[in-house]
Structure formats: C-alpha cells, structure tokens
Amino acid sequence: MRDVTLVGIGGLLGAISRFVTSRWLTTICPLPNHIATLVINTAGSLLLGFIVARVSGSNHLVRWQAFLTAGFCGSFTTFSSWILDISKLAQQASLRSATNHVIVSLLLGVTAFALGILLGQRWAVPLHWDDIARSLGFPADLR
Numbered sequence: 824m825r826d827v828t829l830v831g832i833g834g835l836l837g838a839i840s841r842f843v844t845s846r847w848l849t850t851i852c853p854l855p856n857h858i859a860t861l862v863i864n865t866a867g868s869l870l871l872g873f874i875v876a877r878v879s880g881s882n883h884l885v886r887w888q889a890f891l892t893a894g895f896c897g898s899f900t901t902f903s904s905w906i907l908d909i910s911k912l913a914q915q916a917s918l919r920s921a922t923n924h925v926i927v928s929l930l931l932g933v934t935a936f937a938l939g940i941l942l943g944q945r946w947a948v949p950l951h952w953d954d955i956a957r958s959l960g961f962p963a964d965l966r
C-alpha cells in the first residue's frame with residue numbers, strides 16, 4: 824500500500840509539473856504544443872534514465888523508486904498527449920509531419936534516457952545523509 828501512495832503522490836506532482844512546464848513552454852517561449860510535448864517527454868526520459876542509474880547505486884533511493892519512476896516521471900511524460908499531438912499533426916499538417924514527429928520523439932527519448940543513465944552512473948550525486956557525509960569525508964562515527 825505504501826508504494827501505491829508514493830506513486831499517487833509522485834503522479835500528482837509530475838502531472839502538476841507537466842502542466843506548469845507545458846503552459847510555460849507554450850506561452851512564455853512560445854512553442855507549438857507538439858514541440859512542448861517533445862521537450863517535456865525528452866526531459867522526462869533523461870530524468871528517468873538518471874533515476875534508474877542512481878537507484879542501482881543507492882539503497883536509500885530504492886525506497887523511492889516507485890515515487891520517482893512510475894509516479895513522477897510517468898505523469899510528467901505522457902503517451903496520451905503525444906498521441907494527440909501526432910493525430911493533430913496528421914490532420915492539420917500532413918502524415919509525413921506526423922511520422923517525422925514520431926521518429927524524432929522516439930530517437931530523442933531513447934537518446935535522452937541513455938544519456939540520463941550515463942550521467943547517473945558518472946555523476947555521483949549524494950542522495951542520503953550517509954552518502955553526503957561520506958562524500959564530505961566525515962568519519963563513520965559522526966554519521
């Protein structure tokens with residue numbers, strides 16, 4: 824039941840983050856909706872790869888895996904918005920534009936995920952007090 828709660832909270836935060844980011848990208852920047860979705864899904868794929876790599880290196884983060892992956896990243900990135908964007912591109916622009924968007928989205932998503940894994944493996948960000956204390960050189964008896 825704890826994992827379900829964590830996924831729900833992560834999903835809430837991811838959905839809100841996605842809404843705010845999408846609104847910012849389409850109004851402040853201003854990007855078309857399908858490009859905003861592409862940016863968000865690529866960023867989410869990068870984050871997901873980073874998290875997956877870091878989970879394997881930290882016992883503390885394993886407890887938060889469901890919150891971060893299925894919850895936050897799962898609702899921050901969205902398959903349904905992507906499909907809607909593809910449908911609109913096919914109707915409003917052309918089937919070729921929609922197909923190109925699919926290919927670019929998949930290539931960027933997979934590349935960002937792989938880059939996230941590499942960053943997560945190489946960039947040792949302390950994720951728990953013990954990790955922080957160890958990285959700062961505190962003796963074991965002070966941790």
